[in-house]
Amino acid sequence: MLRADVATPALFLDIDALDRNISAMAKHATTLGVDLRPHAKAHKCVQIAHRLAAVGAIGVSCATMEEAEAMAGGGLRGILITSPLAARWQFERLRRLLLRGADVSTVVDSAAQLAGLAEVAASSGRQLGVIVEIDVGVGRTGCVDVSDIVAIAAEAKANLMLRYRGIQAYWGNLQQIMPHTERARLAGIQIDRLGGIIAKLSDAGLAPEIVTGAGTGTFSIDAASGLFTEMQPGSFLFMDSCYGSIDLGIEAGFETSLFVGATVVSSTRPGRVIVNAGLKAFATDSGLPVASRGAPAGATYRYMGDEHGAVDFEGEASALGSMIEFVTSHCDPTVNLYPAFHVVRGSEIIDKWPVVARYGSVN
Amino acid sequence: MLRADVATPALFLDIDALDRNISAMAKHATTLGVDLRPHAKAHKCVQIAHRLAAVGAIGVSCATMEEAEAMAGGGLRGILITSPLAARWQFERLRRLLLRGADVSTVVDSAAQLAGLAEVAASSGRQLGVIVEIDVGVGRTGCVDVSDIVAIAAEAKANLMLRYRGIQAYWGNLQQIMPHTERARLAGIQIDRLGGIIAKLSDAGLAPEIVTGAGTGTFSIDAASGLFTEMQPGSFLFMDSCYGSIDLGIEAGFETSLFVGATVVSSTRPGRVIVNAGLKAFATDSGLPVASRGAPAGATYRYMGDEHGAVDFEGEASALGSMIEFVTSHCDPTVNLYPAFHVVRGSEIIDKWPVVARYGSVN
Numbered sequence: 094m095l096r097a098d099v100a101t102p103a104l105f106l107d108i109d110a111l112d113r114n115i116s117a118m119a120k121h122a123t124t125l126g127v128d129l130r131p132h133a134k135a136h137k138c139v140q141i142a143h144r145l146a147a148v149g150a151i152g153v154s155c156a157t158m159e160e161a162e163a164m165a166g167g168g169l170r171g172i173l174i175t176s177p178l179a180a181r182w183q184f185e186r187l188r189r190l191l192l193r194g195a196d197v198s199t200v201v202d203s204a205a206q207l208a209g210l211a212e213v214a215a216s217s218g219r220q221l222g223v224i225v226e227i228d229v230g231v232g233r234t235g236c237v238d239v240s241d242i243v244a245i246a247a248e249a250k251a252n253l254m255l256r257y258r259g260i261q262a263y264w265g266n267l268q269q270i271m272p273h274t275e276r277a278r279l280a281g282i283q284i285d286r287l288g289g290i291i292a293k294l295s296d297a298g299l300a301p302e303i304v305t306g307a308g309t310g311t312f313s314i315d316a317a318s319g320l321f322t323e324m325q326p327g328s329f330l331f332m333d334s335c336y337g338s339i340d341l342g343i344e345a346g347f348e349t350s351l352f353v354g355a356t357v358v359s360s361t362r363p364g365r366v367i368v369n370a371g372l373k374a375f376a377t378d379s380g381l382p383v384a385s386r387g388a389p390a391g392a393t394y395r396y397m398g399d400e401h402g403a404v405d406f407e408g409e410a411s412a413l414g415s416m417i418e419f420v421t422s423h424c425d426p427t428v429n430l431y432p433a434f435h436v437v438r439g440s441e442i443i444d445k446w447p448v449v450a451r452y453g454s455v456n
Numbered sequence: 457m458l459r460a461d462v463a464t465p466a467l468f469l470d471i472d473a474l475d476r477n478i479s480a481m482a483k484h485a486t487t488l489g490v491d492l493r494p495h496a497k498a499h500k501c502v503q504i505a506h507r508l509a510a511v512g513a514i515g516v517s518c519a520t521m522e523e524a525e526a527m528a529g530g531g532l533r534g535i536l537i538t539s540p541l542a543a544r545w546q547f548e549r550l551r552r553l554l555l556r557g558a559d560v561s562t563v564v565d566s567a568a569q570l571a572g573l574a575e576v577a578a579s580s581g582r583q584l585g586v587i588v589e590i591d592v593g594v595g596r597t598g599c600v601d602v603s604d605i606v607a608i609a610a611e612a613k614a615n616l617m618l619r620y621r622g623i624q625a626y627w628g629n630l631q632q633i634m635p636h637t638e639r640a641r642l643a644g645i646q647i648d649r650l651g652g653i654i655a656k657l658s659d660a661g662l663a664p665e666i667v668t669g670a671g672t673g674t675f676s677i678d679a680a681s682g683l684f685t686e687m688q689p690g691s692f693l694f695m696d697s698c699y700g701s702i703d704l705g706i707e708a709g710f711e712t713s714l715f716v717g718a719t720v721v722s723s724t725r726p727g728r729v730i731v732n733a734g735l736k737a738f739a740t741d742s743g744l745p746v747a748s749r750g751a752p753a754g755a756t757y758r759y760m761g762d763e764h765g766a767v768d769f770e771g772e773a774s775a776l777g778s779m780i781e782f783v784t785s786h787c788d789p790t791v792n793l794y795p796a797f798h799v800v801r802g803s804e805i806i807d808k809w810p811v812v813a814r815y816g817s818v819n
Contacts, residue, residue: 179777180719234722356543359597377741414542431816453794
């Protein structure tokens with residue numbers, strides 16, 4: 094099947110660009126001396142997780158219980174749930190995952206949740222790995238006080254059904270700070286604090302075997318700190334227009350591999366065509382899609398309601414019924430909008446990979 | 457099953473509030489003397505379309521080929537595709553819909569597309585209803601020049617395989633203009649122009665049998681003009697926080713029926729809890745979700761990345777693992793994020809209705 098003949102809106106993944114991004118990140122990890130546990134919240138795709146495992150990734154980071162289930166079901170190992178769990182249904186499903194023999198660990202940021210996890214482990218008869226999450230200035234999840242971190246780690250270590258593995262420290266709020274020097278300065282403040290926390294844990298006999306974190310925007314800074322044992326980047330796989338426009342501080346070698354294809358469905362004014370991709374076809378939180386393959390010269394996109402976008406341009410219009418592709422401004426929530434990647438090489442569709450664990454998919 | 461036990465994020469639909477909204481709109485249509493062809497782009501749900509048909513809706517407006525297929529497959533009649541079609545795959549699938557005996561019409565805004573539709577009708581051996589779309593100041597789809605409107609209508613009428621039904625005029629850009637008097641003034645400008653176009657068509661022997669358009673924000677203005685034979689509203693079913701906050705110019709009697717349920721997964725700072733619903737769980741184009749059922753007093757929500765939101769409040773925190781529900785700021789693209797509505801009455805789940813024709817669902 095040809096790329097131009099796919100029903101739209103559709104999600105295209107350039108497999109060669111993807112593989113070059115994967116190779117580049119594997120090489121960075123080796124050079125920096127850290128492990129890779131790339132984040133499934135970006136790709137939600139078993140096939141991509143296996144491609145990462147093939148270049149040495151030690152596991153898969155997962156944001157949700159559904160992602161962990163899908164990755165375990167797809168045969169992936171080294172699963173780490175990076176968001177704290179709290180609801181009964183989350184604990185019950187974690188228990189079922191353990192009973193199925195999944196290799197899964199999870200983060201925790203409160204004693205109450207640790208007690209819940211201990212019960213899950215006990216009732217499944219399987220030891221559960223836990224990682225204490227630290228709030229490193231984001232104000233989101235994670236323990237705030239060092240005394241809490243040490244207490245939860247100690248409690249985890251003391252429980253025979255739990256296996257204390259270490260800590261998670263992820264500064265999501267710093268990933269796209271510009272310029273890079275300012276990003277490095279702000280990360281440096283957290284790195285100093287993190288070093289102090291690791292020292293305190295070590296003093297208490299709780300030295301972390303794993304220190305996990307790092308995203309596409311700060312991985313080189315974080316790894317260079319010497320504190321992290323592994324990294325959880327995800328966006329490097331796709332390189333949306335936001336990540337594509339920032340300085341990563343090194344010759345990262347990442348390129349855009351993800352595109353949304355849309356069809357020109359109307360052309361009744363000079364200098365403008367209308368495509369069938371609007372607010373439902375893109376994540377809209379981080380700016381506008383960028384016109385790419387098939388777009389007229391000088392094309393810019395803007396939203397025109399739920400179902401449409403306007404492409405304004407100078408010069409000759411794209412033909413009615415033809416396809417225009419767009420680079421999304423935010424890859425993770427855009428991927429979540431589609432049931433599958435159409436895997437492309439040049440103008441050909443060579444495969445179709447399901448997007449798994451979309452929101453609300455298990456209930 | 458209890459509402460509080462559903463895995464989150466989840467989409468809740470209060471069936472009694474929904475039915476009250478449906479009854480209210482049916483009554484408005486009767487009072488105003490116009491037909492109802494409510495828009496499936498809002499609900500994407502066969503069960504809701506049947507509830508609307510039960511109170512007298514003459515059909516279903518659809519934004520995409522997938523919606524038309526899903527509604528036809530669900531036994532709905534009077535389907536009108538309200539966006540112009542242009543791609544080969546769209547024409548081919550329209551042909552298959554006709555061959556299956558679907559009662560479907562479509563809009564058109566160019567002679568080239570009309571030729572494509574005529575071929576579809578001829579090759580299926582079934583007459584196809586067409587409606588000429590007029591650009592009424594939106595700058596999106598629709599014919600701009602009156603001469604084009606008349607020419608396309610004439611060509612449609614002259615083709616035995618097509619059935620010229622009338623015109624579509626929808627001012628989507630005016631639906632939420634405030635105050636209501638300004639909305640009415642701006643709609644009035646388009647109503648005057650529309651009256652002129654209808655007169656020109658009538659003079660040419662092309663008087664429209666159908667004049668379709670109108671949304672939740674302008675239906676009372678549009679219907680009062682006497683030009684419209686039918687209305688296509690959708691958001692009145694759910695009443696998101698944007699529609700809920702504007703003056704509709706009449707005692708509309710609509711109330712919020714749609715909620716997103718999320719779980720409190722972390723609570724490590726005073727005055728703040730973290731829920732597992734962020735940029736992937738809500739449409740983000742029209743402002744922030746509004747905390748509702750289960751929220752602490754004075755709660756406000758803000759996005760904290762793809763997977764989380766922060767709920768800041770005064771007073772006592774919601775318990776870890778408990779549910780907080782939110783009113784979405786934009787219903788249509790939020791519905792598109794979920795595979796199903798959990799239909800609720802009070803604290804009970806009484807049914808589950810699939811959300812059909814989500815983006816990228818047919819390929």
